[in-house]
Amino acid sequence: MTALSVRPLDLKRWATWPAVLWTGLFFLLPLLIMLAVSFSARVGDRMLGAFSLDNYAAFFSQGGGVYVAALANSVEVTLITTLVSLAVAYPLAYILAYGVPARWQRLLLVIIVLPFWTSYVIRSYSWLLVLSEKGVINQVMVALGLFDQPIGLGNTRGATVLGFVHFFTMLLTLTIYANLVQIKESYRKAAADLGASPLQVFLRITLPLSVPGVAVGAFLTFVLAIGDYITPQILGGSRELLLPQAIMLQISRQANFEMASAMSMVLMLVVSAAFLLFARHLRMERV
């Protein structure tokens, strides 16, 4: 009998599974459990005691619609953030891609990203300082005569939007820039050759071809902003509650995981809706 030869380890076969198992166990499973918990009520000390729609009912009705308000606030703030960040980032990306000599572009990109290597928490508090009565903004406004007296700008929705816009401008600049530099120069030359003015080249060629970059950036902005806890908590304060803050309250103060799970499911639903909306624009036909 010939000796059985040991087959060398067929790595390709099983290499993918550790990562899949990890994600399945530590991501998918928790989500599924949360889904179940959101549809359950405690029986005694046991979670998943009985099927119940109470959590969702409470979401819509409790506290005079305070949770629905939180959801609405989150969506509003996120939409405003996305639009403002886009308005600030697009010109910046455009100037970087077409106005700056090629060898300085990378350096400028690095410079733009640099401030975001500070701690997120500390950076948000720095914004609070900037916006405070004794902060730079007030000082400048008072000196210019635009303010009669210092106004506390922190702890407002505007402060939250500002904090978000600060970060997402950077993100959007990166995605839009990456798209713009990929647009072949010969497209714009051809358009100009056929009689298009610089404005027409931008409106007919550059802008339409930059839509994928805009879509990716806007989608990321929406998803990351709507689920963010830190910025609204530090800069928005307790005057206006956003959904992540409401969820956190349920976990840390009430230990009401059922309620928190239900609210999380609602949040994920909103994000999924956003994804379906954006998915159309995310593909670019390869020419």
Place this chain on the structure above:
Amino acid sequence: MAEAGKEPLVRLEGLCKSYDAQVAVERFDLTIAKGEFVVLLGPSGSGKTTVLSMLGGFTEPSEGRVLIEGVDVTGLPPAKRPTATVFQDYALFPHMSVRANVGFGLAMRKVGKSERDARAEEVLKLVGLEGFGSRRVHQLSGGQRQRVALARAIAVKPAVLLLDEPLGALDLALRRQMQEELVHIQKRLGTSFVHVTHDQEEAMSVADTIVVMNKGRVEDRGAPARIYRRPASLFTATFMGENNILPAKLAARSGDELTLETVLGRFLLGNSKDLAGLQAGATLHIALRPEQIFPAATAPEDAVPLGQAALAELVFQGTHWRAHAKAGPGGKVPLLLRLPPELAPAVGQSLDLYARPQDMTALTH
């Protein structure tokens, strides 16, 4: 060529372009008549693309002027010149349909949609893509994209059509087909074409006039047949097809007739009126095409002997045998030959070779 007394369509006067210390184009002059198909031919770095770019308005000349239809357009951007360019990578707008691409120039001229679409259909038919209007660019093959790029440029009825190595990305069979079609289309439209390429076969297939360029300078210009048979410079002689170059010395001259002394013998050339001013003893070169060196069996009546040559290498090419031979005393002169297939030559075989003096071209540079 332009008729005497009539203003040519395009006049390039004294165009120069340098980047810092690098000279890309040195004093380029050219006139183009209406309906003429001009080819700028040369290797990379010859400046041919730079000249085209200056014509189109994409590059500002360091010196010189560009006049189109009598108007000095040197300072005008591409949008305002009566030129249209077919780019090397086609540059078809990926987010527009074929019809929208072709009609783009017309849209910029504020032509109404129905008229635009009608004209687009017309032009697509001309390039052989009838009915392709609603296709998307990514659905087209390379050859089809090339035609759409052509159609888009034709649609705006430019005075001059500029083509930047338009056939470079196509395979050989397709390229040959497109060369023929380009000539057809150009003759039908009556528009002047300026075509840049590094492929001398292509140049000869399509051009009315070829301008041979090398390192920013014009080496030769004229009809394809003339340039091939009587190249004006060494570069042209070897760039336009294969050529044999023999060093020679001017032994004597009598008017237009030159007696040249070479290792293979003395030859009397009677066609060298451009070489006035050469003194006896001056060194030159003789260019002789491989297909104009004959073995005894096929040598024409007025051919003179070149001596014996031993065949060193033979490659069968279908219509002829391409042969490397060693000629002259001691077999020190390498010659490239094209031998008729019926000859059945063999390596090592010794042949008597003949050529006609009128097929030889004397070159000083």
Place this chain on the structure above:
Amino acid sequence: MSARRLFAILYLLLALGFIFLPVVMLVQYSFQDGLVPVPPFRGFSLRWYDAFLANDRLIHAMGNSTLVAIASSAVATALGFLAAYGMARRKRRLNLWLQLLLMAPIAVSYLIIAMGLLIVFNWLGISRSLLAVGIGHVVINLPLCFAIVYSQLGEHQANIERAAHDLGASDLKALLLITVPMLWPALLAGFLIAATLSWDEFVIAFLLSKFEVTMPVMIWSMLRSGLNPALNAAGTIVFAISILFVILIELLQARSRRHG
């Protein structure tokens, strides 16, 4: 200078000013002599750096952050690499779904991921700890490490591996001796990005840690009890380290570009 150019320069400067504003404030007040980290600026001093370095709990938290970052990023990079390798080299119809699964965590709020883990760990009896935080960080960084490596595993690399197999190497040998060295820039990039994200991550660390905390959580609890100028010093130091990192990465990339 044309009006357009002037506008562009102005816009660029304004945008940069906006982006750098909080950081400039941060650095400025880390050096100030006053007690309260708000304007007006009162004299230069390094006392807050002393305070920071003397704060044992803060330094300890920093150490925890580093530990979690390195460990979780190493795991994420390894798993992501293996997953990308397995998927690129073995075509299955399942691959599309697996990819979707592996990339899904990107779209889910960290808060929800943290909460899910909290519930599951409770259930499984795993207590809140740095280990729990590390597990959570692997979850959020795995998609990125996977994506970065996957994008580098093209046909070109596949051919080189085939050549290695042809010459007699086993799968494992080819992997360790050929594939990994070829891909090291992507692996390093994934590792560094994961480490950066883990180091600064707050929500998961907050919910899943108890006694031993990471730096962002420590900073958070310190800030709850009032603005502390020592934190400006902490932030500035972190920022400075990051700049060094960025310079290092740039130099590495410049070197690899020069050597082809």
